[in-house]
Amino acid sequence: MVERKNGPGTDGTVTIKKYANRRLYNTATSSYVTLDDLCAMVKEGIEFTVFDAKSGDDITRGVLTQIIVEEETKGTGNLLPIAFLRQLIGFYGDNMPQMMLPQYLEMSMRAFSENQEKMREVMGGSIGVFPFGGLEEVGKQNMAMMERTMRLFTPFAAGGEEQDGPAPASSGTPAASAGETDKVGQLQQQLAEMQKQLNEISKK
Secondary structure (H helix, E strand, O other): OOOOOOOOOOOOOEEEEEOOOOOEEEOOOOEEEOHHHHHHHHHOOOOEEEEEOOOOOEOHHHHHHHHHHHHHHOOOOOOOOHHHHHHHHHHOOOHHHHHHHHHHHHHHHHHHHHHHHHHHHHHHHOOOOOOHHHHHHHHHHHHHHHHHHHHHOHHHHHHOOOOOOOOOOOOHHHHHHHHHHHHHHHHHHHHHHHHHHHHHHHHO
């Protein structure tokens, strides 16, 4: 656990600086920290932003990705299925998934986290009786949520494969444009439905 000495900034976010020697410096504690320390901060709900000490660039995303890689390679438990990783890598460079997928994944993870809190509440409120019914229902919701996330962009991966031989010069363009429009509409509709589900979950 990281001990605080001076507290975070006015917005509650701790500033971490990364130096050329790859050392990470916590400005709130005036001490050097490791990726494990940052991982602990995430689990404790402490918000932080990582900046490159020389350029001043925000490199938080890259550092958080490093933490995930470290956790996945420790062998103590993996969260990211290989099939999911393969699909995720395949979406890089494709403008439409990169535009819609981050928002969808964020909403999915938020719903999953809320379901986990409900599971803990059910387990904490049970005295001598294991709440199979409650856990089973929460588990079904979690599985359905993750399955929707995995399936959502599968048509893009399939539709993006190259065809044998050259494509028609003129007739293919309008059809492709209409298809892309339909896909965007479907994605927007599913995102709206996901938001509605999140609102319903938060009210329960």
